Structures are given as C-alpha cells and as structure tokens.
Amino acid sequence: MNVQTGFAQDVRVDFTGPYRHAINGALVDSAGSFEVFNPATDEVVAHAPNASRDQVEQAIAAAKAAQPGWAALSQDERGAYIAAYADALDAHKQELITLLTTEQGKPRHSMATTEVEYAIFWVREVAKRRLEDEVIEDTPEHTVKVAHTPLGVVGAITPWNFPVLLGLWKIAPCLVTGNTMVMKPSPYTPLCTLRFGEIAQQVFPAGVLNVVAGGNEQGAWLTEHPDIAKISFTGSTATGRKVMASSSCNLKRITLELGGNDPAILLPGTDYKPLIPTLFDAAYGNSGQWCIAVKRLYVHESLYDDFLRDFVAHAAEKTVGNGMDPNTDLGPIQNKMQYGKLKDLFADVKAQGLSVPLGGEIPDGPGNFVPITIVDNPPKDSRVVREEPFGPILPIIKWSDLDEVVRDANDTEFGLAASVWGPDRDTAIGVANRLEAGTVWVNEIHIHGIDIPFGGHKQSGMGVENGQEGLKEFTNTKTYMFRK
Template sequence: MATAGIDFASSYRLSIGGELVEAAESFDVYNPATGAVLAKAPAGTVDQLDTAVAAAKAAFPGWSRLSWDEREGYLTRFADALQAQSEELTTLLTLEQGKPRHSMAKGEVEAAIYWVREVAKRRLPREIIEETEQHVVETRSTPLGVVAAITPWNFPVLLGLWKIAPCLITGNTMVMKPSPYTPLCTLRFGEIAQGILPKGVLNIVSGGNELGQHLTAHPDIAKVSFTGSTATGKRVMESGAVNLKRVTLELGGNDPAIVLPDADYKDLIPKLFWAAFGNSGQWCIAIKRLYVHSDIHAAFVKEFVAYARDRKVGDGMDPDTDLGPIQNRMQFDKLKNLFADIAANGYAVPLGGTIDESRAGNFVPVTIVDNPPEQSRIVQEEPFGPVLPIIAYDDIEDVITRANQTPFGLAASVWGRDKAKAYEIASRLEAGTVWVNEIHIHGIDIPFGGHKQSGLGVENGREGLSEYTNTKVVMTAR
C-alpha cells in the first residue's frame, strides 16, 4: 500500500472511484488574511457527483463484508499517511481557513489524526439479548450503505475526519462535499487516500451549494451527516425525506456560560476568554452569552477587558498572532451588520466594536459588549465571530430561565466554587453538553450532539458509531 508524500504545490482534483479527476471548471479559494486568491478548486458537476455516488455504491458490498479488524487496518494506514503530511496540512489549513498555524491549526490537525486512529479501534459488538430453551435473540449493527458528508468552513480538517472515521469503520462508504470556502485540505484527504483505501470507499467532490442539494436528495444516499447552520440543516432534513434518509445534524448554538457569585473569576478569565474567542469565535460551541452575577459583574468586565486587550488579531501564519481573520466575506458582512446594530442602539462597548475596512483581509477586532438587553440581537443571535456580550444577573432562577430561552441547545457551562450548586444548575440547562468548571472537553467515547434546533443525533461515542448503522435483530430457534 502506498503512503508516499504528495505534492502540495500541485493542482487540486476530485477523488472519484479511486481516481483523481479533473473538473472542466474551477472556483477561487481565498486567503482570508489577505483577500488574495490562494488556489483554484475543481468545480465538480452533478454528473461527477452521480459518478461518485455510483462508485461508493459499487464499493459498498466488498467494504462492508470486511471484518472490523481489516477496516481498522485500512484506517490506520490512512492515519499514518495523514501524519506524514501533517505539517503541510497544518499550513494549508491556516492559509485557507485563517486560524493561527502554531496553535489552533496545529492542534486541529493533530486531534483529527488521533481521532482516526482511535475511532478505528472501536467496535459495535453483537449482543445476545435473550436466550431460552426455545430460541436465541441477537442484535447486530449493520452498515447503512453510501453516506453523504457535508462539512463546514470553521473546522474543515477535524470535522471532516470526525465523519470519515466512524462512517468507514462501521462498513459504510462515503461521498464528501466540503465547504466551497475551505475545500483544499479535504481535497488533499482524497489524494492521500489514493492507494490506501479501496477504490470508491472515499470520494471527495468539491463545488457549489447546488451539489449539496443534489447529494442530500440523491436516492442512492442512505444517510447524510451534516455540520452547519440550523437553516441549512432544516433543508437537509427536508430533502432527505425523499427516501427516508438517516440524518445526523450538528447545527448552530447560542451557548450560555453562567458565572456564579462565589467563583474565583480572576482565575477563570483566560479560560472563559478562549472558550468565547478561540478560532475568532467561529465555532458552534463558543460561549456566546456570558452571564455574570451582579455582585462581581463590574470587576469581572474590567479584568476581562484587560486580558482581551492584549490578544493580537492578525495573519495566522504570524507566530505572534492569537486570533486570525473571519474566514469568508459573507460572515464578515454579517458581523459588520451586527456591529452596526450594536452602535445604533448605543450599547456599552468597552473594547473593540469598530472594524477597520482599510485593512486587507477579513479582520474583526475582539469586541466586548457590556450588559446589553436580553432581547438585543447580540444576545439572541449567534454571532459566529469575536464579539461577546457580558450580561449581569441577580437571581439564579432568572438566569436559568434566560439561558434556556433560545431555540438552540448545543452546549452550556456553569462556573462556581460550590460544586453541588453548579451541578444542580447544570442539570437544569437545556443543552446536549453542559460543562461544570471546565469547557470544551471532548473525547472519542463522549457523545456530542445538540438539543432543540441545535441538531439531531450525535457524533462520537458508541452512540455516534451507532448512527452509521441499522439495528438488525436475528432470532434463531433452537
């Protein structure tokens, strides 16, 4: 099996049926730190997408019949090949996404490769659920078929491999469509997989939104795994109804963090800052609303602003950069609109709030909004950028109500010295994941998913593996 390095300076091609395929047309991929064209990505056609689905369908019988151990072997060799290219992938990730190379990009690539290795070791064993003199009842987890994966632009490496590993180890094949804003690392995944995975097991097709719509409605797709906005997730679920596709939807969030009056808040400020502003706020589980008890609110804001003021926003290739640019112009313009609303309403902004549009790149300053009204856009909407409202509260019952008054329910956190009290509050928050005195802890065996309009189904853990399978019951008479 070949695991030789690839030429990262070469042109980008689609991966279809074990071959690298040219596209007649291409589209520009921009470096968000400079605004310059970084590369040309192949614009796959609907016909090429259909060919990729057909290749995955043809590969499914042979791949699904392999043992778990055999599939683990393939995935481990794939992880080895990714590891051999990890430095190049890290640089490419920064150039196309914007996040700092030395911190978040490096961490994302390393975590993603680790995920592939570890998920490949997991199993869904057969279980005997009843055994009598008359018969034996056994449950098995059987693969679904061809899975469509659609990935976002904020964590294209990690979230791409989060989908590939559980899909393939459970015996399914895949057609992946990356975001047109960040397709490059994913296209390299396909190239790295050449000569390692059997033909048709993993197919990568880049292109515009019309490909995603075609893929989610395709009659030969058994499941869609989608990470993105709630609005798009609803359309995915609707189009998948044509043949009752299984869907896993990891969608938006408006995650609250509650700081209790007994918290050692000075020690928490770095943790809370990075939980809100990491990746320049471009992640679904970022703290979006920070509720701080009024007894400590004023002092907390002062200390938080002092810490935030020293963080450098810049090009992710600069080793001194703490926070990179906004990845794309669409999101940049949404933040401009939100900043205009903050200014128009006269909310207190002790740090940031003004975007310097004369600067090349999609740079948005770290911005803190002090105690805006609960019904303001900055509190009610998911900004997906480096802006955070810090909101005072007096009553615990009131803040729990406010934290839960959202259509989202992805994650939340509670911070305080009284662990029993913090835990009791956490148990009442309506979210798929709630952290107490820690945040953004994930694991191979820890399920992750949202409540309400933050998603459907889970990723990771036994539950996440099971989402790529059907439950089959086999009953045998003695």
C-alpha cells in the first residue's frame, strides 16, 4: 500500500448526485440501481447503485490488500488520518444534515443536526483513543505482555434509523485499531453513507474504507465471506440471528447491537413534572425509531392519574410533519415496511379495545406519518407491551408492587437499556441493580460517551461498542511471554 504523507485539504463532494460505490479509492457505478424515497413525500429522491457480486468481491479484496500497510502505521499516524476525515466531514456538515432529513425523515433543525454533529465529534474523539500493551508480569526472570492486534477486514452493516451516527460509530474504532472496512448501509438510507464513503476516498489510502450499497443479498455476501474477519451489525434481533448464523462459516468475530423493549420505572414520590419533556423525548425521539427508546413506561399508582393527564397534555402539543419544516417535532416513519408493521399494531390496539387517550388512528395520505399515540394501562400480555414497536406509540402502565414491576420489566427477550426515576438515589440504584439490561440510567437517560461501553444483554445483542472494551472488539488479544 502506498502510504500517503499528507491529507486532502479541500475535499469537495457534489451532494446532488449521482451516487456511486467507493471501492479501492475510486467511485464505481453499477449496472443496476434501486430507488431511494423521501418518507415525508413518498417521492423518489435518488437512485443508489446496486452492487454486483463482483463489486463486493473487489471491495473485500481491496480492503484485504490495504490492511497490512494500514496496520503497519503507528496509532498516531492512523489517528491523524481519522482526524482529517472528521475535518472533511465537517466541511460538508450542512449538506449531510439536509441529505439525512431527505432520506431518513428526522427533523433537520433538531434530530438530524444533532446526529451529524455528534457523529463528527465522535470520529474526532475516537481518533485520539489508543490501545496500549498491558504488562501482566515483569520480574527479573520473566515478562508477560498482552497486545491487541488488528483482526483484518471488517464488514459493517448499518441501519436506517441513525445511518450517519451508527455508520461513523463503526468506522472510527475499526480504523484506529488497524483494521480496514467494507461498509454496507441499509437500502432505505444509503445516500449519506455513500457520500461519506466518497469523502473517505479523498482522505484515506486506497482500500482502507470501502462502501457498497445494496440489500439483503449484499449483506449476506459480506457475512459469508471467508476474508471478512469480523461483522459489526446494528439492526433487528431477527436479522441479527441470521447474521450470527451466516458469520459462523469462518468463526467471524461479531458485534451485534439489536432490538430493545426498554422499560422506565417511576418510583413513588417522584417529582415527575420536570421530567415529562425528558421522558417524552426518550420515548418519541426520532419518532420512536431507536433501539434505546423508552418503550414501556411504568408509573406508580400514587402518581399514575396525574402523570397520565400531564403527559398526554404535553404530547398533544407536539407536531408530526415533514422534517424540513422547522415547526416539526417528529418526522415520518422511515420506510413502508415499518409503517405497515405499525398499522398492524395500531389495528391490534383498536381490536383489543385498549384505552387510547391520544392518537391511535393512522391517517391516509402521502408520507409515512404516524400520530403520537399513548396507550393507557394495557394488559401486560398485550402486543403493545410485549413487542418492540419502533414507532411513536407508548404504553403507560400502572404499578403498585415493586417486586412485580421489576419482574414485568425483566419479562422480555430483550435487555438493551432501562431507566429508574425516584426521589431517593439509593433506592433507585437498588432497583437498577435488579434490571436485566446492558445500560441502566438512574434519574437521567440516553447519556452516552466515547469512553462508556454500550451493549445489550439477552437477545439485544452481543459484544459492546465504545470505550476501551469497544476498541478491543476490533482486535485479537495476543499474549507474549519472554524468559529473560
């Protein structure tokens, strides 16, 4: 690999199209393409290239050829490239924000801006992180040292709900630890990823970061390929099971960040009124389309009636609309598949005769718009409680017995995150300790950090992202022993 000595200082990209794969430092067309829709209007906004089998093979081969030279660079040298990539992305921040709203639907002035800015910040910060060798034993006679060596080529498959953040969340730690990557974005939201793949070709050495677009077929080519050493996947639990099975062909390392049905528990005596905006955003942010959204809200019976009244009043003030409208609070559902699943769930809520103090009827018309919906104290075995809706619908559930509500909160195949809210910190922490989840927040929610590990329990995933543990997920542990 020809290691560059400088970086592109003026990275220019035309965001209007056409869109191409990024393979081995070049932009590549495909014979076939697929339509990309604006979920607020149902209009086709672009055509994305549909990678052939040969193009996926070329991307993997390029990453494999580039990896030894990339790994031979020092961590500081790789970090400098990644920092330059953050600068190049930042130069196109406004275009990325607009494109994100166009293909994903989230409001440009809020969620889309936050996602892009946070993702670029994340890349810049991860560029500074290092994995140092660990000395386990060092005596006059003997030394034991543990090093963390690159895996090789990583295949990354990203979802449609946070395509920019979760894409860059994978790229930066993968590259800083000496691996190369082939990334495939969701076919519902490929455009931003193709653009930051294009930007990468002007910053990194050829083959270090490759981006190919397509659907399930292209994803399977990555997971099955013997030259892919690791798959980093974010998506549904059902698809995660398929990824895990497919990756077993050569015992790939895998990181799976999957679904969730996250509970939030309000303890008696909680001063809930200041928390309502936070809890609303935690449940309905991105129109409920995130794995760590509050999806079951358990409120103690002493607070329940007043809380429900005030929460409904707050939610009723919010606006669902086109994400390009600055008055929009929540955008549309991103794709017709998920929109159809929500229509089916809403029909079940209606058929079961559940109490719905807000929303409940999905209107006809262009765009995948679903109203903010609250379900009042549904039975614990109802679908709206048992399933992950991935949309703007929230069951609020009354509880009286602490042991029972903890059992109910844990009674799920998922274990991604949870939160506990209460006036006494020690009591709330005691409840948090009993919850089966990879992350539990107490009197706060959705706090993340570059150095904070994130991963799920049970069927919410395998492995962790972020922190030193997340960096190590992209490495092999290698133990050296020296007799002096």
